[in-house]
Amino acid sequence: MPDGAMPVLDVRGLKTVFRTRGGEVHAVNAVSFHLMPGELLGVVGESGSGKSVTMMSLIGLLPSPPADVREGQVLLGGVDILKVSPEELRRVRGARIGFVFQDPMTSLNPVFTVGNQIIEPLRAHMGLNKAQAEARAVELLELVGIPDARNRLRSYPHQFSGGMRQRVMIAIALACDPEVLIADEPTTALDVTIQAQIIELVKELRHKLGMAIVWITHDLGVIAGIADRVMVMYGGQVVEQAPVKDLFADPRHPYTRALLKTIPKVSGVREARLQVIDGQPPILAGAPTACPFRARCAHAFARCHAENPQRRAIGAGRVGYGHDVACHWDPEATDA
Amino acid sequence: MLTFTIRRLLLAIPTLLFISLIIFLLLDMAPGSPMSQIPLTVPLEVRLKMIEALGANDPIFFRYINWLHKFFVIEPLHVFDGLFGTTFAGDSLRELSWQSRSPVADVIAQRIPQTLTVIGMSYLLGILIALPIGIYSAYRQYSWFDQLGTFISMIGFSVPTFFTGVLLIVVFSVKLHWFPSIYDTTLKVTDWASFGKQVKQMTMPVAVLGLYNAAQISRYMRSSMLENLTQDYVRTARAKGLSERVVVLKHVLRNSLIPVVTVIALGIPTIFGGAIITEQVFKVNGLGQLLITAIYANDLPMVQTLTFIFAVLIVLFNLVADILYGILDPRIRYD
Ligand SMILES: Nc1ncnc2c1ncn2[C@@H]1O[C@H](COP(=O)(O)OP(=O)(O)OP(=O)(O)O)[C@@H](O)[C@H]1O
Ligand SMILES: [Mg+2]
Numbered sequence: 090m091p092d093g094a095m096p097v098l099d100v101r102g103l104k105t106v107f108r109t110r111g112g113e114v115h116a117v118n119a120v121s122f123h124l125m126p127g128e129l130l131g132v133v134g135e136s137g138s139g140k141s142v143t144m145m146s147l148i149g150l151l152p153s154p155p156a157d158v159r160e161g162q163v164l165l166g167g168v169d170i171l172k173v174s175p176e177e178l179r180r181v182r183g184a185r186i187g188f189v190f191q192d193p194m195t196s197l198n199p200v201f202t203v204g205n206q207i208i209e210p211l212r213a214h215m216g217l218n219k220a221q222a223e224a225r226a227v228e229l230l231e232l233v234g235i236p237d238a239r240n241r242l243r244s245y246p247h248q249f250s251g252g253m254r255q256r257v258m259i260a261i262a263l264a265c266d267p268e269v270l271i272a273d274e275p276t277t278a279l280d281v282t283i284q285a286q287i288i289e290l291v292k293e294l295r296h297k298l299g300m301a302i303v304w305i306t307h308d309l310g311v312i313a314g315i316a317d318r319v320m321v322m323y324g325g326q327v328v329e330q331a332p333v334k335d336l337f338a339d340p341r342h343p344y345t346r347a348l349l350k351t352i353p354k355v356s357g358v359r360e361a362r363l364q365v366i367d368g369q370p371p372i373l374a375g376a377p378t379a380c381p382f383r384a385r386c387a388h389a390f391a392r393c394h395a396e397n398p399q400r401r402a403i404g405a406g407r408v409g410y411g412h413d414v415a416c417h418w419d420p421e422a423t424d425a
Numbered sequence: 426m427l428t429f430t431i432r433r434l435l436l437a438i439p440t441l442l443f444i445s446l447i448i449f450l451l452l453d454m455a456p457g458s459p460m461s462q463i464p465l466t467v468p469l470e471v472r473l474k475m476i477e478a479l480g481a482n483d484p485i486f487f488r489y490i491n492w493l494h495k496f497f498v499i500e501p502l503h504v505f506d507g508l509f510g511t512t513f514a515g516d517s518l519r520e521l522s523w524q525s526r527s528p529v530a531d532v533i534a535q536r537i538p539q540t541l542t543v544i545g546m547s548y549l550l551g552i553l554i555a556l557p558i559g560i561y562s563a564y565r566q567y568s569w570f571d572q573l574g575t576f577i578s579m580i581g582f583s584v585p586t587f588f589t590g591v592l593l594i595v596v597f598s599v600k601l602h603w604f605p606s607i608y609d610t611t612l613k614v615t616d617w618a619s620f621g622k623q624v625k626q627m628t629m630p631v632a633v634l635g636l637y638n639a640a641q642i643s644r645y646m647r648s649s650m651l652e653n654l655t656q657d658y659v660r661t662a663r664a665k666g667l668s669e670r671v672v673v674l675k676h677v678l679r680n681s682l683i684p685v686v687t688v689i690a691l692g693i694p695t696i697f698g699g700a701i702i703t704e705q706v707f708k709v710n711g712l713g714q715l716l717i718t719a720i721y722a723n724d725l726p727m728v729q730t731l732t733f734i735f736a737v738l739i740v741l742f743n744l745v746a747d748i749l750y751g752i753l754d755p756r757i758r759y760d
Contacts, residue, residue, distance in 0.1 A: 150663055183666030190664075195657040199756055200679050210665040245755040261665060 095167070096123035097268045097301050098147075098186075103161035105139075105146045108154055115373045116142040118325045119160075121400075121409060124269060129295065129302040131316030131333065133309055133348065139325035139373075140305045144271050148186055149178050166268070184214035187262030187300075191274040193254035197246040203230075203257050204242030210264045229260040232297075234290060252283035256290065263298065271303045276311070288315060309348060313337060321345050324371040324381025327400060331412035341403060341414035343386045380417065388418040426751055433744050444736045445496075449489050452729050495520040496730065500530040507531075524724040532715065533730070539610055540711030544700040547631040551638025552689060558639070559646025559685075563654060564673055574643065581640025590633045590706035597629060604629050608709040630707040634700060638692075645688050649681040656680070683753045690746040694738040 105117035211222040230238035233256040276284040329342040502514035519528040562571040598606035701713030719727035
């Protein structure tokens with residue numbers, strides 16, 4: 090490791106399978122990544138690439154059945170949280186790992202006040218009494234930029250706008266000072282100006298609180314602005330991973346290259362869910378035996394159809410810690 | 426909410442007046458006369474006098490107003506006097522049953538306790554059984570518990586109560602002699618022995634109706650829970666690290682109860698009206714049985730009054746359901 094620090098979160102060889110009537114769906118295949126303290130890891134990939142399922146597998150948020158987290162380790166502060174009891178895992182959720190979901194309109198419970206919903210994790214994890222929890226809830230609402238916080242505690246979610254609700258979701262996720270914040274497309278459902286405000290807020294909170302963040306998005310433009318490192322997912326696998334500058338400067342995977350071409354030129358215009366790449370995402374019916382991108386890849390050759398490429402380091406450094414790619418094709422050999 | 430309630434109550438007045446007019450006119454067209462129960466030996470002059478005294482020859486509009494006046498003013502005053510020993514009503518003319526010659530309100534008041542204990546108890550029991558079953562069935566969808574629950578509730582509301590009632594009587598009264606087949610209204614609960622008797626005679630009718638009610642309500646509860654269990658806010662609650670108990674019994678249940686409570690409130694009038702068959706089967710002399718016998722005896726005032734009471738209850742509990750909905754769901758604002 091470059092600076093000798095321990096990752097807060099270290100995911101190794103995670104594999105999640107859904108058992109459905111039509112057979113198994115291999116949604117996450119041997120995904121490994123880590124997160125340094127205070128770091129922001131961007132995760133990109135088109136719809137169905139397994140971003141959400143990966144993150145929800147980490148903390149046991151997938152209903153089982155049908156989900157089955159089969160293999161892998163999720164080390165949080167050195168302890169494998171896939172092995173701990175459900176009760177211990179529950180004490181990790183919301184306390185050490187906070188979650189923000191995509192749709193703020195439906196992610197809050199409509200029949201409870203916002204205050205009630207912020208207070209719940211505080212009382213469950215930090216053992217605060219009602220008055221303490223309320224004081225902390227006011228603090229949190231102020232932290233995420235909701236004016237008149239004390240009175241707003243008594244409001245119901247429907248009395249808030251979408252952007253305000255997402256701020257509330259962030260307040261809930263940060264309530265217990267988590268080490269890791271996982272934000273699953275937190276701005277996709279919001280309009281562009283609100284989106285920018287939320288991104289600014291997260292940047293600011295990151296400086297104030299210093300938690301590590303996983304930021305899932307379709308929008309490489311957002312990633313360029315806030316991420317330290319980027320992980321590109323495709324077909325339930327990590328296909329490329331690099332510090333943000335390297336990824337934009339020297340994309341190695343044909344899929345990453347295609348993604349980069351879809352970034353809109355005029356800033357502020359959101360891209361249409363990456364439909365610009367020809368072809369369909371793969372059907373994940375079995376454990377992969379070939380490169381999942383082969384059917385849509387302009388550079389595919391015989392080996393791509395016979396063998397699923399492993400992640401290999403580009404230049405110096407270990408896989409996962411520098412720049413790595415899971416591709417048989419070598420752009421340097423052909424590009425020249 | 427208050428203005429909404431007041432507005433709805435005011436709106437209920439024309440609605441009820443309209444319903445009362447329809448009921449009055451429809452039943453007035455029915456064949457039958459107040460004299461049909463009077464022996465033929467009574468001379469014609471006397472009969473005509475009696476009809477005169479009953480006001481049965483007055484113009485229909487006049488009789489309607491008269492009836493309304495009795496229903497809303499005189500009879501309630503008499504009932505009030507009876508309860509508190511006052512004399513507000515004085516000796517104003519009462520609405521009499523053609524069959525028993527006693528005031529309609531008094532007869533109804535006598536019948537209400539039986540209906541409330543037996544039918545009300547079965548409704549309450551049905552709810553108490555149905556809610557936990559519905560909740561657990563949904564939480565463990567397709568488990569053996571859920572499958573069994575589905576099967577039993579299918580039976581519960583597809584087999585009519587007159588069939589289950591008679592079946593229970595045949596098995597438990599006729600063959601096993603465990604429970605009496607006839608409900609004894611004269612039984613007074615004074616000690617443990619008579620209390621035991623009361624419980625025994627209530628068991629079968631309550632079981633029959635309770636099964637029917639539980640079957641229906643548990644289905645509502647189950648589907649409402651299922652709908653809510655997959656909502657995003659449930660995932661949020663889990664992501665906050667709340668225990669399953671809190672997630673299901675607080676977050677999911679609170680949302681799921683909204684439509685179920687409405688259905689329960691709307692069903693309350695059926696306690697009074699819908700149990701007619703069961704009361705007949707078990708010979709419980711409650712309101713349902715009263716209505717049936719009144720219909721057979723051409724007892725027009727009794728039928729009119731009972732029908733109108735059911736109508737009032739239905740309108741009233743519709744309002745109650747709406748108000749409960751507004752209380753339970755903060756997104757609904759009526760004002
Ligand atoms: N309950 C489920 N049963 C079967 N398959 C599922 C289930 N949930 C997810 N999947 C599959 O898992 C794969 C990954 O889904 P996931 O939600 O992680 O994608 P994503 O990258 O988050 O997409 P998006 O950008 O649309 O959020 C998809 O192919 C999806 O079909
Ligand atoms: Mg997703």
